[in-house]
Amino acid sequence: MLLTELIKEGRRTVSEAYPEAEAREMVSVFLEELLGVRKHTHILYPDYAVSVESVLGARQAFARMAAGEPLQYVMGKAYFYGREFRVTPDVLIPRPETELLCRMVSRHLADAGNSGEPLRVLDLCTGSGCIAWTLALECPGAEVLAADISSGALSVASSQSFDEEMAVSGALPPVFFKADVLAGPQKDLGQFDVIVSNPPYVMDKEKPLMRNNVLLHEPHLALFVPDDDPLLFYRAVASWAGTVLKAGGLGVVEINEALGPETAALMRNAGFAGVSVEKDLGGRDRFVRFVQVL
Ligand SMILES: C[S@@+](CC[C@H](N)C(=O)[O-])C[C@H]1O[C@@H](n2cnc3c(N)ncnc32)[C@H](O)[C@@H]1O
Known part of the structure:
Protein backbone atom coordinates (compact mmCIF):
# COMPACT_ATOMS: atom_id res chain seq x y z
CA MET A 1 0.00 0.00 0.00
CA LEU A 2 1.24 3.53 -0.74
CA LEU A 3 2.10 5.73 2.23
CA THR A 4 -0.13 8.47 0.86
CA GLU A 5 -3.13 6.05 0.89
CA LEU A 6 -2.34 4.87 4.40
CA ILE A 7 -2.22 8.48 5.61
CA LYS A 8 -5.65 9.21 4.07
CA GLU A 9 -7.11 6.07 5.66
CA GLY A 10 -5.59 6.99 9.05
CA ARG A 11 -6.96 10.53 8.95
CA ARG A 12 -10.41 9.24 8.03
CA THR A 13 -10.40 6.71 10.88
CA VAL A 14 -8.93 8.90 13.60
CA SER A 15 -11.14 11.88 12.78
CA GLU A 16 -14.09 9.79 14.02
CA ALA A 17 -12.86 10.67 17.51
CA TYR A 18 -10.77 13.83 17.10
CA PRO A 19 -11.08 17.16 15.28
CA GLU A 20 -9.61 17.05 11.75
CA ALA A 21 -6.41 18.98 12.55
CA GLU A 22 -5.66 16.89 15.64
CA ALA A 23 -6.33 13.65 13.74
CA ARG A 24 -3.88 14.70 10.98
CA GLU A 25 -1.20 15.48 13.57
CA MET A 26 -1.74 12.18 15.43
CA VAL A 27 -1.51 10.11 12.23
CA SER A 28 1.59 12.00 11.18
CA VAL A 29 3.37 11.57 14.53
CA PHE A 30 2.39 7.90 14.71
CA LEU A 31 3.62 7.05 11.19
CA GLU A 32 6.86 8.97 11.71
CA GLU A 33 7.53 6.71 14.72
CA LEU A 34 6.33 3.47 13.11
CA LEU A 35 8.02 3.84 9.74
CA GLY A 36 10.86 6.25 10.47
CA VAL A 37 9.52 8.57 7.75
CA ARG A 38 9.31 12.38 7.84
CA LYS A 39 6.17 14.51 7.75
CA HIS A 40 6.53 15.23 4.02
CA THR A 41 7.87 11.85 2.81
CA HIS A 42 4.60 11.02 1.00
CA ILE A 43 4.77 14.33 -0.88
CA LEU A 44 8.44 14.07 -1.84
CA TYR A 45 8.14 10.36 -2.71
CA PRO A 46 4.55 9.71 -3.93
CA ASP A 47 5.48 6.06 -4.75
CA TYR A 48 6.68 5.32 -1.20
CA ALA A 49 5.23 1.88 -0.36
CA VAL A 50 4.52 0.47 3.11
CA SER A 51 4.91 -3.24 3.95
CA VAL A 52 1.80 -5.33 4.67
CA GLU A 53 2.99 -5.88 8.24
CA SER A 54 3.29 -2.13 8.88
CA VAL A 55 -0.11 -1.46 7.29
CA LEU A 56 -1.73 -3.99 9.63
CA GLY A 57 0.05 -2.49 12.66
CA ALA A 58 -0.99 1.02 11.64
CA ARG A 59 -4.62 -0.02 11.12
CA GLN A 60 -4.78 -1.49 14.62
CA ALA A 61 -3.30 1.70 16.03
CA PHE A 62 -5.72 3.94 14.09
CA ALA A 63 -8.64 1.89 15.46
CA ARG A 64 -7.37 2.40 19.04
CA MET A 65 -7.05 6.15 18.44
CA ALA A 66 -10.55 6.23 16.92
CA ALA A 67 -11.81 4.57 20.12
CA GLY A 68 -10.41 7.59 21.99
CA GLU A 69 -7.24 6.00 23.37
CA PRO A 70 -4.53 8.66 23.81
CA LEU A 71 -1.74 8.57 21.22
CA GLN A 72 0.87 8.11 23.96
CA TYR A 73 -0.72 4.82 25.11
CA VAL A 74 -0.99 3.64 21.52
CA MET A 75 2.69 4.39 20.92
CA GLY A 76 3.67 3.22 24.42
CA LYS A 77 5.75 6.34 24.98
CA ALA A 78 5.54 9.99 25.98
CA TYR A 79 8.06 12.81 25.98
CA PHE A 80 8.82 14.64 29.22
CA TYR A 81 11.61 17.13 29.91
CA GLY A 82 13.19 16.18 26.57
CA ARG A 83 13.32 12.46 27.35
CA GLU A 84 11.28 9.48 26.18
CA PHE A 85 9.30 7.68 28.91
CA ARG A 86 7.50 4.38 28.64
CA VAL A 87 3.77 4.72 29.39
CA THR A 88 0.95 2.20 29.71
CA PRO A 89 -2.67 2.64 30.87
CA ASP A 90 -1.36 1.94 34.41
CA VAL A 91 0.19 5.41 34.55
CA LEU A 92 -0.88 8.97 34.01
CA ILE A 93 0.60 10.43 30.81
C1 LIG B 1 -1.46 12.47 39.23
S1 LIG B 1 -0.66 10.90 39.16
C2 LIG B 1 1.00 11.52 39.09
C3 LIG B 1 1.98 10.64 38.43
C4 LIG B 1 3.35 11.29 38.22
N1 LIG B 1 3.93 11.76 39.46
C5 LIG B 1 3.26 12.44 37.23
O1 LIG B 1 3.52 13.58 37.61
O2 LIG B 1 2.94 12.20 36.06
C6 LIG B 1 -0.87 10.35 40.82
C7 LIG B 1 -0.25 9.00 41.19
O3 LIG B 1 -0.64 8.75 42.56
C8 LIG B 1 -0.78 7.36 42.75
N2 LIG B 1 -1.60 7.15 43.96
C9 LIG B 1 -2.95 7.22 44.09
N3 LIG B 1 -3.31 6.96 45.36
C10 LIG B 1 -2.17 6.73 46.06
C11 LIG B 1 -1.88 6.43 47.41
N4 LIG B 1 -2.85 6.32 48.33
N5 LIG B 1 -0.59 6.24 47.79
C12 LIG B 1 0.42 6.35 46.86
N6 LIG B 1 0.20 6.65 45.55
C13 LIG B 1 -1.07 6.84 45.15
C14 LIG B 1 -1.43 6.88 41.46
O4 LIG B 1 -1.20 5.51 41.28
C15 LIG B 1 -0.72 7.78 40.43
O5 LIG B 1 0.40 7.09 39.91
Whole structure:
Protein backbone atom coordinates (compact mmCIF):
# COMPACT_ATOMS: atom_id res chain seq x y z
CA MET A 1 0.00 0.00 0.00
CA LEU A 2 1.24 3.53 -0.74
CA LEU A 3 2.10 5.73 2.23
CA THR A 4 -0.13 8.47 0.86
CA GLU A 5 -3.13 6.05 0.89
CA LEU A 6 -2.34 4.87 4.40
CA ILE A 7 -2.22 8.48 5.61
CA LYS A 8 -5.65 9.21 4.07
CA GLU A 9 -7.11 6.07 5.66
CA GLY A 10 -5.59 6.99 9.05
CA ARG A 11 -6.96 10.53 8.95
CA ARG A 12 -10.41 9.24 8.03
CA THR A 13 -10.40 6.71 10.88
CA VAL A 14 -8.93 8.90 13.60
CA SER A 15 -11.14 11.88 12.78
CA GLU A 16 -14.09 9.79 14.02
CA ALA A 17 -12.86 10.67 17.51
CA TYR A 18 -10.77 13.83 17.10
CA PRO A 19 -11.08 17.16 15.28
CA GLU A 20 -9.61 17.05 11.75
CA ALA A 21 -6.41 18.98 12.55
CA GLU A 22 -5.66 16.89 15.64
CA ALA A 23 -6.33 13.65 13.74
CA ARG A 24 -3.88 14.70 10.98
CA GLU A 25 -1.20 15.48 13.57
CA MET A 26 -1.74 12.18 15.43
CA VAL A 27 -1.51 10.11 12.23
CA SER A 28 1.59 12.00 11.18
CA VAL A 29 3.37 11.57 14.53
CA PHE A 30 2.39 7.90 14.71
CA LEU A 31 3.62 7.05 11.19
CA GLU A 32 6.86 8.97 11.71
CA GLU A 33 7.53 6.71 14.72
CA LEU A 34 6.33 3.47 13.11
CA LEU A 35 8.02 3.84 9.74
CA GLY A 36 10.86 6.25 10.47
CA VAL A 37 9.52 8.57 7.75
CA ARG A 38 9.31 12.38 7.84
CA LYS A 39 6.17 14.51 7.75
CA HIS A 40 6.53 15.23 4.02
CA THR A 41 7.87 11.85 2.81
CA HIS A 42 4.60 11.02 1.00
CA ILE A 43 4.77 14.33 -0.88
CA LEU A 44 8.44 14.07 -1.84
CA TYR A 45 8.14 10.36 -2.71
CA PRO A 46 4.55 9.71 -3.93
CA ASP A 47 5.48 6.06 -4.75
CA TYR A 48 6.68 5.32 -1.20
CA ALA A 49 5.23 1.88 -0.36
CA VAL A 50 4.52 0.47 3.11
CA SER A 51 4.91 -3.24 3.95
CA VAL A 52 1.80 -5.33 4.67
CA GLU A 53 2.99 -5.88 8.24
CA SER A 54 3.29 -2.13 8.88
CA VAL A 55 -0.11 -1.46 7.29
CA LEU A 56 -1.73 -3.99 9.63
CA GLY A 57 0.05 -2.49 12.66
CA ALA A 58 -0.99 1.02 11.64
CA ARG A 59 -4.62 -0.02 11.12
CA GLN A 60 -4.78 -1.49 14.62
CA ALA A 61 -3.30 1.70 16.03
CA PHE A 62 -5.72 3.94 14.09
CA ALA A 63 -8.64 1.89 15.46
CA ARG A 64 -7.37 2.40 19.04
CA MET A 65 -7.05 6.15 18.44
CA ALA A 66 -10.55 6.23 16.92
CA ALA A 67 -11.81 4.57 20.12
CA GLY A 68 -10.41 7.59 21.99
CA GLU A 69 -7.24 6.00 23.37
CA PRO A 70 -4.53 8.66 23.81
CA LEU A 71 -1.74 8.57 21.22
CA GLN A 72 0.87 8.11 23.96
CA TYR A 73 -0.72 4.82 25.11
CA VAL A 74 -0.99 3.64 21.52
CA MET A 75 2.69 4.39 20.92
CA GLY A 76 3.67 3.22 24.42
CA LYS A 77 5.75 6.34 24.98
CA ALA A 78 5.54 9.99 25.98
CA TYR A 79 8.06 12.81 25.98
CA PHE A 80 8.82 14.64 29.22
CA TYR A 81 11.61 17.13 29.91
CA GLY A 82 13.19 16.18 26.57
CA ARG A 83 13.32 12.46 27.35
CA GLU A 84 11.28 9.48 26.18
CA PHE A 85 9.30 7.68 28.91
CA ARG A 86 7.50 4.38 28.64
CA VAL A 87 3.77 4.72 29.39
CA THR A 88 0.95 2.20 29.71
CA PRO A 89 -2.67 2.64 30.87
CA ASP A 90 -1.36 1.94 34.41
CA VAL A 91 0.19 5.41 34.55
CA LEU A 92 -0.88 8.97 34.01
CA ILE A 93 0.60 10.43 30.81
CA PRO A 94 3.17 12.99 32.04
CA ARG A 95 1.89 16.55 31.58
CA PRO A 96 3.92 19.55 30.38
CA GLU A 97 3.11 21.59 33.52
CA THR A 98 4.85 18.96 35.64
CA GLU A 99 8.06 19.83 33.76
CA LEU A 100 7.96 23.21 35.53
CA LEU A 101 7.96 21.47 38.90
CA CYS A 102 11.06 19.53 37.80
CA ARG A 103 12.75 22.73 36.63
CA MET A 104 12.03 24.47 39.95
CA VAL A 105 13.42 21.56 41.96
CA SER A 106 16.46 20.96 39.70
CA ARG A 107 17.47 24.61 40.13
CA HIS A 108 17.11 24.30 43.89
CA LEU A 109 19.21 21.11 43.91
CA ALA A 110 21.89 22.73 41.72
CA ASP A 111 22.13 25.64 44.23
CA ALA A 112 22.11 23.30 47.23
CA GLY A 113 24.58 20.75 45.93
CA ASN A 114 28.00 21.73 47.31
CA SER A 115 28.03 20.21 50.77
CA GLY A 116 29.70 16.94 49.69
CA GLU A 117 26.82 14.83 51.01
CA PRO A 118 24.55 13.39 48.26
CA LEU A 119 21.27 15.30 48.09
CA ARG A 120 18.23 13.14 48.89
CA VAL A 121 14.85 13.55 47.16
CA LEU A 122 11.53 11.84 47.90
CA ASP A 123 8.81 11.72 45.19
CA LEU A 124 5.37 10.66 46.48
CA CYS A 125 2.78 9.32 43.97
CA THR A 126 5.41 8.77 41.28
CA GLY A 127 3.29 7.15 38.52
CA SER A 128 5.50 6.70 35.43
CA GLY A 129 8.45 7.96 37.50
CA CYS A 130 8.77 11.02 35.25
CA ILE A 131 9.57 13.39 38.15
CA ALA A 132 11.88 10.94 39.94
CA TRP A 133 13.87 10.05 36.81
CA THR A 134 14.08 13.65 35.64
CA LEU A 135 15.46 14.85 38.97
CA ALA A 136 17.89 11.92 39.18
CA LEU A 137 19.16 12.62 35.66
CA GLU A 138 19.24 16.42 35.94
CA CYS A 139 21.08 16.28 39.28
CA PRO A 140 23.68 13.51 38.96
CA GLY A 141 24.66 12.14 42.35
CA ALA A 142 21.27 12.90 43.93
CA GLU A 143 19.65 9.94 45.67
CA VAL A 144 16.00 9.76 44.62
CA LEU A 145 13.38 7.56 46.29
CA ALA A 146 9.88 7.34 44.84
CA ALA A 147 6.65 5.74 46.04
CA ASP A 148 3.31 4.75 44.54
CA ILE A 149 0.45 2.54 45.67
CA SER A 150 0.00 0.97 42.23
CA SER A 151 2.10 -2.11 41.39
CA GLY A 152 1.41 -1.48 37.69
CA ALA A 153 2.75 2.07 37.95
CA LEU A 154 5.83 0.94 39.89
CA SER A 155 6.61 -1.66 37.28
CA VAL A 156 6.43 1.00 34.52
CA ALA A 157 8.49 3.49 36.60
CA SER A 158 11.27 1.00 37.25
CA SER A 159 11.33 -0.16 33.62
CA GLN A 160 12.30 3.29 32.26
CA SER A 161 15.66 2.99 30.61
CA PHE A 162 18.24 5.75 30.72
CA ASP A 163 21.35 3.56 31.02
CA GLU A 164 23.39 5.46 28.44
CA GLU A 165 22.72 8.85 29.98
CA MET A 166 23.44 7.51 33.48
CA ALA A 167 26.71 5.97 32.31
CA VAL A 168 27.86 9.33 30.94
CA SER A 169 26.68 11.57 33.80
CA GLY A 170 27.08 9.24 36.78
CA ALA A 171 23.42 9.76 37.72
CA LEU A 172 21.93 7.14 40.05
CA PRO A 173 18.66 5.38 39.15
CA PRO A 174 15.76 6.22 41.49
CA VAL A 175 14.70 3.57 44.02
CA PHE A 176 10.99 2.81 43.64
CA PHE A 177 8.93 1.36 46.48
CA LYS A 178 5.30 0.55 47.19
CA ALA A 179 3.53 2.69 49.78
CA ASP A 180 0.08 4.04 50.52
CA VAL A 181 0.91 7.71 50.99
CA LEU A 182 -2.38 8.21 52.86
CA ALA A 183 -1.33 5.65 55.49
CA GLY A 184 1.29 8.07 56.87
CA PRO A 185 5.05 8.40 56.64
CA GLN A 186 7.28 5.36 56.44
CA LYS A 187 9.81 5.58 59.25
CA ASP A 188 12.90 3.82 57.89
CA LEU A 189 13.69 6.10 54.94
CA GLY A 190 15.98 8.64 56.59
CA GLN A 191 15.84 12.39 56.02
CA PHE A 192 15.43 14.23 52.70
CA ASP A 193 16.55 17.58 51.29
CA VAL A 194 13.53 17.78 48.98
CA ILE A 195 10.07 16.24 48.91
CA VAL A 196 7.95 16.49 45.75
CA SER A 197 4.54 15.20 44.80
CA ASN A 198 2.05 15.40 41.97
CA PRO A 199 -0.77 13.50 43.67
CA PRO A 200 -4.35 12.92 42.45
CA TYR A 201 -6.14 16.27 42.66
CA VAL A 202 -9.11 16.38 40.25
CA MET A 203 -12.38 16.64 42.16
CA ASP A 204 -15.12 14.16 41.23
CA LYS A 205 -17.37 17.10 40.37
CA GLU A 206 -14.83 18.21 37.71
CA LYS A 207 -15.33 14.99 35.71
CA PRO A 208 -17.85 16.57 33.30
CA LEU A 209 -15.20 19.15 32.32
CA MET A 210 -12.75 16.48 31.20
CA ARG A 211 -12.21 15.12 27.70
CA ASN A 212 -13.27 11.52 27.13
CA ASN A 213 -9.80 10.42 26.10
CA VAL A 214 -8.62 11.29 29.63
CA LEU A 215 -11.76 10.23 31.48
CA LEU A 216 -12.17 6.85 29.79
CA HIS A 217 -8.53 5.85 29.38
CA GLU A 218 -6.26 7.32 32.09
CA PRO A 219 -6.26 5.62 35.52
CA HIS A 220 -8.84 7.09 37.88
CA LEU A 221 -6.59 6.14 40.80
CA ALA A 222 -4.14 8.73 39.45
CA LEU A 223 -6.67 11.47 38.91
CA PHE A 224 -9.59 11.76 41.27
CA VAL A 225 -10.23 12.85 44.85
CA PRO A 226 -13.57 13.15 46.65
CA ASP A 227 -15.41 16.49 46.47
CA ASP A 228 -15.75 16.62 50.25
CA ASP A 229 -12.01 16.15 50.92
CA PRO A 230 -10.04 17.31 47.85
CA LEU A 231 -6.86 18.08 49.81
CA LEU A 232 -6.44 14.66 51.45
CA PHE A 233 -3.19 13.94 49.60
CA TYR A 234 -1.71 17.32 50.60
CA ARG A 235 -2.45 16.60 54.27
CA ALA A 236 -0.64 13.29 53.76
CA VAL A 237 2.32 14.97 52.01
CA ALA A 238 2.51 17.51 54.86
CA SER A 239 2.60 14.65 57.34
CA TRP A 240 5.42 12.87 55.41
CA ALA A 241 7.32 16.16 55.08
CA GLY A 242 6.88 16.89 58.79
CA THR A 243 8.63 13.58 59.52
CA VAL A 244 11.24 13.15 56.78
CA LEU A 245 12.12 16.65 55.48
CA LYS A 246 15.38 18.09 56.87
CA ALA A 247 15.37 21.51 58.53
CA GLY A 248 15.52 24.04 55.67
CA GLY A 249 14.46 21.32 53.20
CA LEU A 250 12.16 22.22 50.28
CA GLY A 251 8.73 20.79 49.44
CA VAL A 252 6.99 21.33 46.09
CA VAL A 253 3.58 19.93 45.20
CA GLU A 254 1.53 20.22 42.02
CA ILE A 255 -2.02 21.35 42.80
CA ASN A 256 -5.55 21.80 41.48
CA GLU A 257 -5.68 25.32 40.03
CA ALA A 258 -8.96 25.91 41.89
CA LEU A 259 -7.37 25.25 45.28
CA GLY A 260 -4.17 27.34 45.43
CA PRO A 261 -4.95 29.44 48.54
CA GLU A 262 -6.48 26.44 50.34
CA THR A 263 -3.45 24.21 49.66
CA ALA A 264 -1.08 26.99 50.76
CA ALA A 265 -3.11 27.50 53.96
CA LEU A 266 -2.91 23.77 54.68
CA MET A 267 0.92 23.89 54.42
CA ARG A 268 1.11 27.01 56.64
CA ASN A 269 -1.17 25.42 59.23
CA ALA A 270 1.02 22.32 59.16
CA GLY A 271 3.87 24.57 60.37
CA PHE A 272 5.94 25.06 57.21
CA ALA A 273 7.69 28.35 56.38
CA GLY A 274 8.15 30.20 53.07
CA VAL A 275 4.85 28.92 51.67
CA SER A 276 4.05 30.28 48.21
CA VAL A 277 1.69 29.50 45.34
CA GLU A 278 3.43 29.33 41.95
CA LYS A 279 1.74 29.63 38.55
CA ASP A 280 2.05 27.50 35.41
CA LEU A 281 2.72 28.96 31.95
CA GLY A 282 -1.01 29.57 31.49
CA GLY A 283 -1.04 31.82 34.59
CA ARG A 284 -2.98 29.28 36.69
CA ASP A 285 -2.14 28.43 40.30
CA ARG A 286 -0.30 25.13 39.81
CA PHE A 287 2.31 24.53 42.53
CA VAL A 288 2.78 25.18 46.22
CA ARG A 289 6.31 25.48 47.65
CA PHE A 290 7.09 25.19 51.33
CA VAL A 291 10.16 24.97 53.53
CA GLN A 292 10.78 22.94 56.68
CA VAL A 293 11.43 25.32 59.57
CA LEU A 294 15.01 25.49 60.88
C1 LIG B 1 -1.46 12.47 39.23
S1 LIG B 1 -0.66 10.90 39.16
C2 LIG B 1 1.00 11.52 39.09
C3 LIG B 1 1.98 10.64 38.43
C4 LIG B 1 3.35 11.29 38.22
N1 LIG B 1 3.93 11.76 39.46
C5 LIG B 1 3.26 12.44 37.23
O1 LIG B 1 3.52 13.58 37.61
O2 LIG B 1 2.94 12.20 36.06
C6 LIG B 1 -0.87 10.35 40.82
C7 LIG B 1 -0.25 9.00 41.19
O3 LIG B 1 -0.64 8.75 42.56
C8 LIG B 1 -0.78 7.36 42.75
N2 LIG B 1 -1.60 7.15 43.96
C9 LIG B 1 -2.95 7.22 44.09
N3 LIG B 1 -3.31 6.96 45.36
C10 LIG B 1 -2.17 6.73 46.06
C11 LIG B 1 -1.88 6.43 47.41
N4 LIG B 1 -2.85 6.32 48.33
N5 LIG B 1 -0.59 6.24 47.79
C12 LIG B 1 0.42 6.35 46.86
N6 LIG B 1 0.20 6.65 45.55
C13 LIG B 1 -1.07 6.84 45.15
C14 LIG B 1 -1.43 6.88 41.46
O4 LIG B 1 -1.20 5.51 41.28
C15 LIG B 1 -0.72 7.78 40.43
O5 LIG B 1 0.40 7.09 39.91
